[in-house]
Amino acid sequence: MSAPAQAPDLGRPDAAWHDGPYAAALRTGHGPLFLRRADGWLLPLDVERWCARPDPADHTVLARCDRGPVLDIGCGPGRLVAELAALGRPALGIDVSPAAVSRTVLSGGSALCRSVFDPLPREGSWGTALLMDGNIGIGGDPETLLGRTAALLAPNGTVIAETAPVDIDERVQVHMTDSSAHATGPLFPWARVGPRALRGYARRCGLSTTATWTSQGRTFTELTRGR
Structure with a gap:
């Protein structure tokens, strides 16, 4: 068995998710919460939706989680893991945030406080991985992330990834902040990709695109690992 992929050499974001604005937002169930770039650009994070029950767009994803056990990478407060558990489907969430893992377990899901780049249960046998x-x-680093995710899958397993709705491919350094006025917390690397860029990264990781769809303004791509 090959060794797990190493996290990209950009610094790990764990500290930004352990405490501070993110943990506080999960405890209360609402924002505001943003990723803030050095030039002041803000990406709003939809904490209220994450902490609610799955919406119709989420259900288009859940309907495709039918190839065996599901691994939710960066599960956050665990709405999808809890819903899968309620449906009787085996699922595990992983997240570097203790607050996220605690909320997932309280909602009825199973979760571990792990990075996707850490050793994980059932490596090479997950039916579906969610991003x-x-x-x-x-x-x-989307390519490194997809390569690691592909290695976690069983043959013919799938990745379902939510992308930006527009064609974009950028890698940035950001802070987590609860205010538009100033940055708080450590700087860490992040990326945004659209469907076209995702397909390119996926091909290089041995993943083929089997579906792309949009629901409620959100865009999803299903990728399948070949044997």
Whole structure:
């Protein structure tokens, strides 16, 4: 068995998610919360949606989680893991945030406080891996992330990734902040990709695109690992 992929050499974002604005937002169930670039650009994070029950767009993803056990990478407060558990489907969430893991477990899901680049249970046998809510940005290197995710899958397993709705491919350094006025917390790498860029990264990781769809203004791509 090959060794797990190493996290990209851009610094790990764990500290930004452990405490501070992110943990506070999960405890209260609402923002405001942003990723802030050095030039002042802000990416709003939809904490209220993450902490609510799955919406119709989420259900288009859940309907495709039918190839075996599901790994939700960066599960956040665990709405998808909890829903899968309620449906009787085996699922595990992983997140570097203790607050996220705690909220997932309280909501009825199973979760571990781990990075996707840490050793994980059932490596090479997950039926579906989820990269939702912009989590294709984890580590700031989508190709490394997809390569690691592909290695976690069983043959013919799938990745369902939520992308930006427009064609974009950028890697940035950001702060987590609860205010538009100033940055707080450590700087860490992040990425945003659209469907076209995702397909290119996926091909290089041995993943083929099997579906792309949009629901409620959100865009999703299903990728399948070949044997």
